[in-house]
Amino acid sequence: MLFNFITLFPERIHSFFQTGVPGKAIEKKIIQINTIQLRDFAGNKHNRIDDTIYGGGPGMLLQVGPIYRALESLGDKKGHVVLLSAAGETFQQSTAEAMQSQYDKITFISGYYEGVDARVSEHLIDREVALGNYVISSGDIAAICVADCISRLIPGYLGRFSSLQEESHNLENVLEYPQYTKPREFMGWTVPEVLVDGNHKEINVWREANRRTQNIE
Structure with missing residues (x-):
């Protein structure tokens, strides 16, 4: 383009x-x-x-x-x-x-x-x-x-198509869930336990339950 x-x-x-x-x-x-x-x-x-x-x-x-x-x-x-x-x-x-x-x-x-x-x-x-x-x-x-x-919508622009599928605003007024990386604990702030237990079904449930919505007021 x-x-x-x-x-x-x-x-x-x-x-x-x-x-x-x-x-x-x-x-x-x-x-x-x-x-x-x-x-x-x-x-x-x-x-x-x-x-x-x-x-x-x-x-x-x-x-x-x-x-x-x-x-x-x-x-x-x-x-x-x-x-x-x-x-x-x-x-x-x-x-x-x-x-x-x-x-x-x-x-x-x-x-x-x-x-x-x-x-x-x-x-x-x-x-x-x-x-x-x-x-x-x-x-x-x-x-x-x-x-x-x-x-970002042009094929080949992003390395992974899944990145485009999962990112914010692909669902109307719904944003991504909170995401974390290492370290697991910092200044007493910890990563939710469900995300480090390895149960992908429970992880997906947690992510869907914690998706944020866009404030469009």
Whole structure:
């Protein structure tokens, strides 16, 4: 899968994807990362890509022109276009599953400052998503999270398919059970006895009884 990132800070994107599991996935050509520096499409000598808001108000908005030109530069590599925005639909595991199954190219547009000119969401994108009911300082953070979530669903990205099957959010609003590793006792805090007795039937019963539920209020 190809992920395009239209961003003011390409180094943020590359810094995440060059290490760990994402880095290995790139080496194996399971995913591809392409960053587009928005300032390259500013269209003015000062490389300005934002301006004040019509009607007044604090902050600056990303202009529609540079984003339009950046998208056009991708041609048929553009694929499904996603704007990261606090006003978008809340991103869910089901959203990631749908996007992974339907698209092999996804382009993320990162918002900054007070956001982007509304004509971007009105005319240039396919989907607008938010990580949750809160505000973060950069759409790059959200774009990385969404791309990582989708990537984990691609066959071969994770070493063990069972890891994907058993991990959190595969059941609606149900998370994984508590998990422990060595040492068996630390600072007086002990691992539940059932987990070290070797009775896998009882372990499974304990795990199901101790699954946590997601707080979605």
